[in-house]
Amino acid sequence: MARTKDPAIRLRLIERAAQMLRAREPITLRSVVADTGLSTMAVYTYFGSMDGLWRAMRQEGFTRLAARLAAVAPSADPVRDLAALGAAYVSNALAHPDLYRVMFDSGFDLEDPAAADEGLLHFVRAVERAREAGRFPGGTDAPALATRTWIVGHGLASLTAAGPLPREALSAGPALLTAVFVDAGDDPVQCGRSVAEGWTL
Amino acid sequence: MARTKDPAIRLRLIERAAQMLRAREPITLRSVVADTGLSTMAVYTYFGSMDGLWRAMRQEGFTRLAARLAAVAPSADPVRDLAALGAAYVSNALAHPDLYRVMFDSGFDLEDPAAADEGLLHFVRAVERAREAGRFPGGTDAPALATRTWIVGHGLASLTAAGPLPREALSAGPALLTAVFVDAGDDPVQCGRSVAEGWTL
DNA sequence: TAATATAGCATAGCGATGCTATATTAATTC
DNA sequence: GAATTAATATAGCATCGCTATGCTATATTA
Structure with a gap:
């Protein structure tokens, strides 16, 4: 040819x-x-086109994020793992703030949207494991709870890595995650321990 | 001259x-x-410059947002007011999604950063009123708690108005706010009522 | 009231941008 | 080894943000 x-x-x-x-x-x-x-x-x-190059860069950003989340080794404590995933998410945004900003630009059009879903899936699976472990007796379904975690992580990452909040604001991370998980039914004391253990930037 | x-x-x-x-x-x-x-x-x-015009547009976005938040009439229930402020914040982003995206572009450089702080101040004052009303017996200071509320609001607004999440994801708003406020010490049942009352999109 | 100074305005043009048409090159197939 | 065809190189186009230049209109001053 x-x-x-x-x-x-x-x-x-x-x-x-x-x-x-x-x-x-x-x-x-x-x-x-x-x-x-x-x-x-x-x-x-x-x-x-030049737009296609930007789209490919966004894709690359989501691929790297997914790899970063996949590298979070599951432990015996799924709530700790959830916090670790959140920390990895924020940490990735802090390490590549400009790429993170580009990822959510231009209406979120990607070549392969499944790569973005794959990242969220790590959260969903961790939530499911937590439920199986009896940590989330509340009635909220796993995808919804995973989405809440993502919303918190994105809000924190977006405002600190590419926004007006100073790095000190990152301390809000554990408090927010604990609040969400306790709301889902986890024991406050145990949850605080798990989140503190998993949240390592 | x-x-x-x-x-x-x-x-x-x-x-x-x-x-x-x-x-x-x-x-x-x-x-x-x-x-x-x-x-x-x-x-x-x-x-x-052309960049100056974009900066002025960002400023205009924050000014309109501040006006929108100022229009939220304080009631006897400060936690309800906090939820109402959160709803107003998200609602404003949904009404002007492109402007909202521009607001947080380009490293957040504004002509008058105080206008952005003014928006956050509405949240801070509501938190202070809630504390005076004995709703937040926890030790978290008002600015930190207001910032948490902002983080949640921005995460939700950013991912739904200018991001990948569908409008149905907005239902996470009340749950997230309740989780944050209960974590700050509010009574779960009363908090749920207050948030549900204030959260009107 | 008339002269002057000065800030806003319109025009034209510069370098650089994203993109495309066309010609050339190189790899695959028969 | 010739034919085919996709990838590449070159040059050029319209448009971009921006600026230099001269003009106009208004405010100040004598």
């Missing part, structure tokens, strides 16, 4: 763009391909 | 830009002044 696309080039462009984003350098059609030996057409071959 | 700036022109440009933002039309230097009888220089006279 003809010469084929090289996936490595695609990854190199995404990585380079992410690096420029971190360095707060302007990401333009010509600047991303500069010094790479590639021409501007590479962007259109691999991403269709 | 010379001819003077007309504040009305400034407002007209901001309003027009906000309208184009809502209509999802591209906001460019030339498009904002098109059909207004003004030249492109007007933007630089009144805002210094």
